[in-house]
Amino acid sequence: MTRAPVPRVAVGGWLHETHTFATVPTTLALFQAQCCVAGDAVPAHLGGSATGIGGMIDGARARGWSLHGTLYAAAMPGGMITTDARRTMHDALLAHLAAAMPLDGVLLALHGAAVAEDSQHPEYDLLLRVRSIVGAGVPIVVEFDMHGNISPDIVAACDLLVAYDTNPHDDAYDRGLECAALLERLMAGQIRPTMAHVAPPLMLAPQATGTADLPLRAVHAAVADFERHPAVLAISVFAGFAYADTPWTGTSIVVCTDDQPELAQRLASRLATLLLAQRDAAHIAQLPADVAVRQALLQPTGPVILVDSADNIGGGTPGDGTDALRAMLDADVTRGTIVLADPAAVARCQQAGLGASVTLTVGGAVDRWHGAPQLVTGVVCHLGDGRFTCERRDHHFASLYGADVSMGPTAWLRVRGINIVLTTVKTPPMDLAQLRSVGIVPEEQHMIVVKSAVAYRAAYLPIAAAVIEMDTAGLCSANLARFPYRYARRMGPSGQDSLVSAPTP
Numbered sequence: 001m002t003r004a005p006v007p008r009v010a011v012g013g014w015l016h017e018t019h020t021f022a023t024v025p026t027t028l029a030l031f032q033a034q035c036c037v038a039g040d041a042v043p044a045h046l047g048g049s050a051t052g053i054g055g056m057i058d059g060a061r062a063r064g065w066s067l068h069g070t071l072y073a074a075a076m077p078g079g080m081i082t083t084d085a086r087r088t089m090h091d092a093l094l095a096h097l098a099a100a101m102p103l104d105g106v107l108l109a110l111h112g113a114a115v116a117e118d119s120q121h122p123e124y125d126l127l128l129r130v131r132s133i134v135g136a137g138v139p140i141v142v143e144f145d146m147h148g149n150i151s152p153d154i155v156a157a158c159d160l161l162v163a164y165d166t167n168p169h170d171d172a173y174d175r176g177l178e179c180a181a182l183l184e185r186l187m188a189g190q191i192r193p194t195m196a197h198v199a200p201p202l203m204l205a206p207q208a209t210g211t212a213d214l215p216l217r218a219v220h221a222a223v224a225d226f227e228r229h230p231a232v233l234a235i236s237v238f239a240g241f242a243y244a245d246t247p248w249t250g251t252s253i254v255v256c257t258d259d260q261p262e263l264a265q266r267l268a269s270r271l272a273t274l275l276l277a278q279r280d281a282a283h284i285a286q287l288p289a290d291v292a293v294r295q296a297l298l299q300p301t302g303p304v305i306l307v308d309s310a311d312n313i314g315g316g317t318p319g320d321g322t323d324a325l326r327a328m329l330d331a332d333v334t335r336g337t338i339v340l341a342d343p344a345a346v347a348r349c350q351q352a353g354l355g356a357s358v359t360l361t362v363g364g365a366v367d368r369w370h371g372a373p374q375l376v377t378g379v380v381c382h383l384g385d386g387r388f389t390c391e392r393r394d395h396h397f398a399s400l401y402g403a404d405v406s407m408g409p410t411a412w413l414r415v416r417g418i419n420i421v422l423t424t425v426k427t428p429p430m431d432l433a434q435l436r437s438v439g440i441v442p443e444e445q446h447m448i449v450v451k452s453a454v455a456y457r458a459a460y461l462p463i464a465a466a467v468i469e470m471d472t473a474g475l476c477s478a479n480l481a482r483f484p485y486r487y488a489r490r491m492g493p494s495g496q497d498s499l500v501s502a503p504t505p
């Protein structure tokens with residue numbers, strides 16, 4: 001009896017969530033600084049890691065496959081991927097793939113919301129080139145982030161796809177293991193995957209894509225039920241990434257069955273209907289900044305926390321958005337506090353000196369997305385190095401940066417009754433020591449603006465008299481109608497109907 005040959009499997013990945021409205025491009029250097037490995041270094045570095053490709057590698061090793069690393073690169077969400085970056089990484093991945101031929105299977109980890117300067121659909125282009133190298137008979141199994149904007153072309157370009165089921169994404173590794181298990185059955189000829197793809201006319205703001213919350217919680221409850229059907233191989237629910245402007249931006253459902261196309265189509269349609277029925281739950285209730293400030297003024301005691309989630313520093317924004325400041329200035333607020341990252345304004349305050357009166361513009365300097373620079377006249381109340389030690393030790397900020405934080409040279413400028421803390425380094429509002437370190441007592445404020453979506457809560461909720469979510473300008477706005485879409489056709493509850501140029505089937 002002859003032993004079956006050991007399957008030869010290639011593994012790789014390329015992940016980026018592209019904010020096409022962001023003005024700073026994502027370069028090859030950014031990928032290289034964060035994660036970019038090739039060849040044997042792919043399994044060596046990523047095997048055992050909690051990533052999707054880590055699950056793929058461990059699943060392949062457990063089966064004793066001959067594993068061939070291609071390229072694995074990932075970068076934090078940001079602006080368009082440069083042409084040079086896309087070409088260099090894709091060419092490297094494909095060269096390693098070609099060198100590994102002949103292959104019996106391919107495992108890839110992709111995001112699904114990548115956009116490059118020279119390609120609106122770079123992941124599809126990559127899959128086509130992978131197919132042209134490995135040929136029609138070699139199965140390609142792909143794991144996607146559930147924030148992927150999935151087109152019918154993408155579905156057709158792979159034999160089987162699996163998305164994360166959770167947001168926050170804590171099942172990427174498990175889904176990678178699942179990809180390896182499905183590839184094993186595919187290579188053995190035990191299954192004949194057929195996929196149905198339905199794209200409901202709905203885009204979700206990122207704030208509405210948590211899987212523990214509606215609308216997605218309701219869809220996943222049904223998925224768990226449907227996946228018990230013996231012919232169902234995988235069900236993927238894509239929330240999409242609304243800030244990547246493409247014709248296929250938005251939610252989608254992909255159901256994969258073992259050779260039962262009608263079942264796949266029926267289940268995908270039912271899940272899409274379920275998602276649409278919950279669309280109102282995806283609405284993010286926010287007030288315009290001036291209305292929010294007026295409401296805060298009605299609150300007899302403070303501090304009222306004004307949430308400026310459109311300028312969510314943790315989401316990659318500059319932290320210099322001025323909408324909330326302008327609203328506080330217009331309302332002549334006393335005991336209002338805001339932190340702006342603005343190195344040039346810090347330098348102006350340093351030149352003027354402690355106690356001096358200075359007229360200058362603050363904020364709105366990095367791009368045109370975060371409100372106009374504000375001309376103010378105020379008194380410099382504090383100048384310092386911006387260092388502080390977190391009061392709280394149990395939160396993400398401390399685990400990420402350590403307990404000692406530096407905002408860089410920092411100034412406190414007092415403009416009538418409003419405290420503007422100007423920092424050199426943008427710093428998320430995760431600890432009250434940030435304000436105390438410059439001399440501001442947070443508990444004595446009537447209102448405090450926080451540039452954060454969720455991360456402010458641990459520090460600020462314990463002292464908050466009220467919390468008001470604002471609809472301000474910024475690249476992380478939940479109000480999708482603020483973005484000048486050119487390609488996306490499906491708008492959600494926070495979008496505007498006029499942008500729906502054609503319903504997606």
Ligand SMILES: [Zn+2]
Nearest residue numbers: 145146147169
């Ligand atoms: Zn994601």
